[in-house]
Amino acid sequence: MRTLILFLLRFKTLFLFLGLELISFWLIVNNNQFQRNHFLSSSNVMVGSVYSLSDKVYKYFSLASVNATLAKKNEDLNTELVQLREQLAFYRQDASYAGRRYHSVQNNYSFITAKVIHFSAVNQKNYFTINKGENDNVKVGMGVVNERGVVGIINSTSSHFSTVMPIVNASSKTSATIKGKTRLGQLSWKGKDLQHATLEEVPLYIPVTIGDTIVTSGYSSTFPEGFMVGKVSSFTERNDNFYNIRVRLAVDFDQLSYVDVIKYQYAEEKAALEKRKGQGND
Amino acid sequence: MLSCVGFLLLQILLLNNIKFLGFITPYLYIYFILLLPSSVSKEMTMVWGFLMGLVLDIFCDTLGCNAFATTFVSFLxxxxxxxxxPKDDFDDMKPSIDRFGFNMFIQYVAYLVLIHHLVFFLIEAFTFSMFWYTLLKAVCCSIFTLLLILCFEYFKAKRR
Structure with missing residues (x-):
């Protein structure tokens, strides 16, 4: 026991150092969503590489059956494509359909104007604070836009203030689509540059050109359909049949002053319904 | 103690808002740690560094990152x-250009600032995949911080 205490005393500087660094590391991993996700995923890289190696070996044994399945799938998809083209032509004729839907969407949303009072543009985890809170009916999960386009999502609220996770936050994920196409993509931010984000999960069969407009999809109640996100500034075709689209964001995050929080009239009703449906499946 | 609060306020209210060329922010607050006199024990230096980093983290939403980097620098x-x-034995020696000589002082400050920034940005990015970008950022920010420290030293010398 005595020797143990002597040992600890002798290296007290080193132990204090290690102790403080451990506390810091614990704080980092526990409190920052970005680092936590990364910590888990990087440990998964090792697991993944082992599996992919074994997978490579197994693949050769099943090539014939894989080919047959693919041919069948191709046939199915071609049939579906023809059907969808016919449907599309049908809907294009019915122009009032789109107008009606747009109108109903317009009526169920209202806006709460707020002023940006603090923007901490630290490198990966950007947040900003606005001067409206629970007293003004701002709730977690509501969308935030300004006159140029989509800004972000309410992250937490107090009675008079709220923090917003902008789309330029490494943890932010927003579904968006190319204007005129229905296929969804996921908008995320890779760090580095406040003016560009990345749109992924858009498959290669959809034609994309530089300058195409990216808008919100309207599938979640956070943003109504058709809000401006940005324009395609460049894109690359990846090996896995998806695009990697670089999006020039419409909002200038260096000059945020006033923003509008979007309130969906039936948000609670919709959430309750979707929750009930989830329970039914269990 | 007073200068500690002063450096923290300067860092939080002013320097964190500087984003020269979009990504260069000076982290001047570790200057306080570098200036601690030699009479302060190694353990106390580390506790100071940890607490300063922690306070800054709370204000910057980077919980742990600054604390980690600053504790590391306080250890070194x-x-x-x-x-x-200087090799001759002073009881209470406060690091400065006068005591160290210009060359030695610059090296002392430059190495520690660079180490701090590198550790901070690596922890903040939490990956080695953007290593060269992180390195570039650390070097640029270090130069900026170093220039600010030199300004401070210049005014201190002038006042004497």
Missing amino acids: KPYFQNFFG
Whole structure:
């Protein structure tokens, strides 16, 4: 026991150092969503590489059956494509359909104007604070836009203030689509540059050109359909049949002053319904 | 104590808002750690560094990152001070250009600032995949911080 205490005393500087660094590391991993996700995923890289190696070996044994399945799938998809083209032509004729839907969407949303009072543009985890809170009916999960386009999502609220996770936050994920196409993509931010984000999960069969407009999809109640996100500034075709689209964001995050929080009239009703449906499946 | 609060306020209210060329922010607050006199024990230096980093983290939403980097630098500081500082034995020696000589002082500050920034940005990015970008950022920010420290030293020398 005595020797143990002597040992600890002798290296007290080193132990204090290690102790403080451990506390810091614990704080980092526990409190920052970005680092936590990364910590888990990087440990998964090792697991993944082992599996992919074994997978490579197994693949050769099943090539014939894989080919047959693919041919069948191709046939199915071609049939579906023809059907969808016919449907599309049908809907294009019915122009009032789109107008009606747009109108109903317009009526169920209202806006709460707020002023940006603090923007901490630290490198990966950007947040900003606005001067409206629970007293003004701002709730977690509501969308935030300004006159140029989509800004972000309410992250937490107090009675008079709220923090917003902008789309330029490494943890932010927003579904968006190319204007005129229905296929969804996921908008995320890779760090580095406040003016560009990345749109992924858009498959290669959809034609994309530089300058195409990216808008919100309207599938979640956070943003109504058709809000401006940005324009395609460049894109690359990846090996896995998806695009990697670089999006020039419409909002200038260096000059945020006033923003509008979007309130969906039936948000609670919709959430309750979707929750009930989830329970039914269990 | 007063200068500690002063450096923290300067960092939080002013320097964190500087984003020169979009990504260069000086982290001047570790200057306080570098200036601690040699009479402050190694353990106390580390506690100071940890607390300063923690306060800054709370204000910047980077919980732990600054604390980690600053504790690391506070751990190294006494050794660097012995290496670069004057070899004759002073009881209470406050690092400065006068005591160290210009060359040695610049090296002492530059190495520690660079180490701090590198550790901070690596922890903040939490990956080695953007290593060269992180390195570039750390070097650029270090140069900026170093220039600010030189300004401070210049005014201190002038006042005397």
